Amino acid sequence: MRFRDSASAAASDDRMKGRTSNDLRREYDLISSERAGGHNALSAINAQNDIARELERRDR
Secondary structure (H helix, E strand, C coil): CCCCCCCCHHHCHHHHHCCCHHHHHHHHHHHHHHHHCCCCCHHHHHHHHHHHHHHHHHHC
8 A cells, every 4th residue: 555645636735825724624624524424435535634734734
């Protein structure tokens, strides 16, 4: 299994640039709620991972 260490095209710098860290945290929490409810689409998991990477990058 290979783990990605960069964001997907869907989470490119252009898409993340206009969003605040609070916006990203809210979206991350929303995805977490959906996943807890049994909606575990691969695209949602990837989006959540991309958001986490972006938040980590901003905190550096």
